[in-house]
Amino acid sequence: MSGREGLVFRQDYFDDAAGWAALKQLLIDIFNVDISPLDRLGGHDPTSFPSAYFDAAGRCVANLSAFSMPLVINGHPVKAAGWQSGAVRPEYRGLGLYRELIAATLAWCDNQGYEAIVLYTDKPGLYERYGFRIVPQYSFPGSPPPSLPDRQPVARDLHLENDLGLVQTVLSGRTPVSRRLAVVDQSRLFPLNCLLQESVRLSALRHDSVIVAWRRPEPGLFELLDVVGPEIPTLAEILAEIGQQPERVESCIPSDLLDWDSPAVANTGSLVFMMRAPDELLPADPSCLSPLADF
Numbered sequence: 001m002s003g004r005e006g007l008v009f010r011q012d013y014f015d016d017a018a019g020w021a022a023l024k025q026l027l028i029d030i031f032n033v034d035i036s037p038l039d040r041l042g043g044h045d046p047t048s049f050p051s052a053y054f055d056a057a058g059r060c061v062a063n064l065s066a067f068s069m070p071l072v073i074n075g076h077p078v079k080a081a082g083w084q085s086g087a088v089r090p091e092y093r094g095l096g097l098y099r100e101l102i103a104a105t106l107a108w109c110d111n112q113g114y115e116a117i118v119l120y121t122d123k124p125g126l127y128e129r130y131g132f133r134i135v136p137q138y139s140f141p142g143s144p145p146p147s148l149p150d151r152q153p154v155a156r157d158l159h160l161e162n163d164l165g166l167v168q169t170v171l172s173g174r175t176p177v178s179r180r181l182a183v184v185d186q187s188r189l190f191p192l193n194c195l196l197q198e199s200v201r202l203s204a205l206r207h208d209s210v211i212v213a214w215r216r217p218e219p220g221l222f223e224l225l226d227v228v229g230p231e232i233p234t235l236a237e238i239l240a241e242i243g244q245q246p247e248r249v250e251s252c253i254p255s256d257l258l259d260w261d262s263p264a265v266a267n268t269g270s271l272v273f274m275m276r277a278p279d280e281l282l283p284a285d286p287s288c289l290s291p292l293a294d295f
C-alpha cells in the first residue's frame with residue numbers, strides 16, 4: 001500500500017487538459033468506462049465540480065465529482081446535484097481519501113444550496129451514514145395501447161454523429177418526461193449514453209421537434225428509453241409514428257405522461273439509486289430515471 005505523502009489535493013480541475021486526461025484514465029482503470037466520446041460531444045459538463053488527489057507523476061489517484069442535475073420530483077422543480085466518478089486507485093484505498101472527498105463535495109453542495117443529491121452505487125453502506133437513502137427504481141412493462149390506424153409512420157431515424165446538432169437543440173428545449181421523477185436538463189449525458197449503451201435507436205417525430213430513444217432487445221418487445229421534446233406524445237402516438245407494432249412494451253421512464261397504464265416492477269440490479277434529501281422531496285410514486293440520464 002502507498003502512503004499519502006506527495007499527494008496533491010485539487011478541485012475544479014477539468015479545464016486543465018492533463019487533469020481531464022488523468023480523470024478519464026482513472027475511470028478506465030477502475031470502471032472500464034471510457035468517456036472520451038464526450039470530447040467530440042461538446043466536452044465535459046461545465047457545471048462539474050471534481051475534487052481529487054493526484055500523485056507526483058500527475059496520475060489521478062482518487063476522485064469524486066458533483067454536477068448540476070436539475071430534477072422534477074412529484075411535479076416540482078428540485079435543485080439537485082448528481083455525484084459521479086467516485087473512485088480511489090487500489091493502492092491508495094483504506095487511507096481515508098474517499099472520506100475526505102465526500103466531506104469536501106458535501107460541503108460544496110451545501111454551499112451551493114442544492115436541495116438534493118443523487119447518485120448510483122453498488123455500495124449503499126458507504127453513503128447511508130451521510131444521509132443518503134435508497135430510492136427504489138422501477139420499470140413499466142405491459143401490453144401496447146390500442147393502435148392508431150389513422151396515423152402514418154412518419155418518424156425518421158437519426159444518427160447521433162450526423163445529427164448531433166439537432167439532438168442538442170431538442171435536448172435544450174425538453175420538458176421533463178415524467179412528473180414523478182425526471183431530469184430537466186442533462187444534455188451532456190444523453191448523447192454519451194446513446195453511444196455507451198447498446199442498440200439505442202433515435203427517431204425524430206413531429207417535424208424533428210421530438211426525439212424518441214428506444215430499442216428492440218428481443219423480438220416482439222419495444223423498450224422505450226426516453227422522450228425528448230417540448231411535449232410528450234402518448235405511447236400510442238409514439239408507436240404509430242415510429243411504425244412499431246410490438247407484442248409487449250417495457251418503458252424505462254415512468255408512464256404518467258404516456259397515457260398508458262402499466263404495473264410498476266421494481267428493478268433488482270446491483271446498482272441502487274440514492275438520494276440525500278428531505279422526506280418531502282423523495283418521489284411519492286413508483287419512478288425511475290431514463291437509462292439515457294445515467295451518470
Ligand SMILES: CC(C)(COP(=O)(O)OP(=O)(O)OC[C@H]1O[C@@H](n2cnc3c(N)ncnc32)[C@H](O)[C@@H]1OP(=O)(O)O)[C@@H](O)C(=O)NCCC(=O)NCCS
Nearest residue numbers: 086087088093094095096097098099100120121123125126
Ligand atoms: C469505495 C472506495 C471509493 C473507497 O475508497 P477509500 O479511499 O478506500 O475509502 P476510505 O479509506 O476513505 O474509507 C471511507 C469509509 O468508507 C468505508 N468503506 C470503504 N469501502 C466500503 C464499502 N465497499 N462499503 C461500505 N463502506 C466502505 C470505510 O470503511 C471508511 O469508513 P470510516 O469513515 O468509518 O472509516 C474505493 O474502494 C473504490 O474506488 N472502489 C471501486 C470503485 C467504487 O466502488 N466507487 C464507489 C462507487 S459509487
